[in-house]
Amino acid sequence: MLTGDARSVAENISQMLHLDEVHAELLPDQKVERVESLEKEKSPKGKLIFVGDGVNDAPVLARADVGIAMGGLGSDAAIEAADVVIMTDEPSKIATAVSISRKTFRIVWQNIIFAFAVKVIVLILGAGGLATMWEAVFADVGVSLIAFLNAMRVMK
Structure with a gap:
């Protein structure tokens, strides 16, 4: 936890949240330094997320891979x-x-794979003379409509 709050308050909160490491009474530039050192320690595929709500957090929110403000x-x-x-x-x-974004990511890939598969099948059938204009229309408009309906599942 990186905070500008007093050390006693930060330690109380860290105990309640079972945090491993606490850095208290930090100024904005000190927070940025800590984030940059954490950035060097993380794995190449890792992401650094910082959550803040104050003016003092703005530089760190901009520096982190993902900055989350409490709105x-x-x-x-x-x-x-x-x-x-977060409003x-x-x-x-x-x-x-995070849960919604993961679900959205899966649905987007489902839509991409489905659209390409249908279009490739219709393209092959069309090249062989077996597909009509109606199959081509379905491959274009129908797949778009199905992808839209599939994407609606995110709202559940």
Whole structure:
């Protein structure tokens, strides 16, 4: 945890959240230094996420791979610098956002694979003289409609 709060407050919070490491009473530039050192330690495929809500967090939110601002009581500078804004001050919404993004990613790939498969099949049938104009229309418009309906599943 990187915070500008007093050490006693930071340690109390870290104990409640069972955090391994706490850095308290940091100024914005010190937070950026810590994030840059964490950036060097992470794996090449790893992502560094920083969550903040104040003006002092804006530089770090911009520096992190993914900056998440808490928008309920967050400052305008933090909201502007962040990649993602949670409109309530509930950190549990971050897990919900990650879950939705993973589901969206899977559905997008399903749509891409389905669209290519149908178009390749119709292209091969068309080259062999077995596909009519109606199959070509389905391969274009029908697949788009099915992909749209498939994408609607994200809303569940």
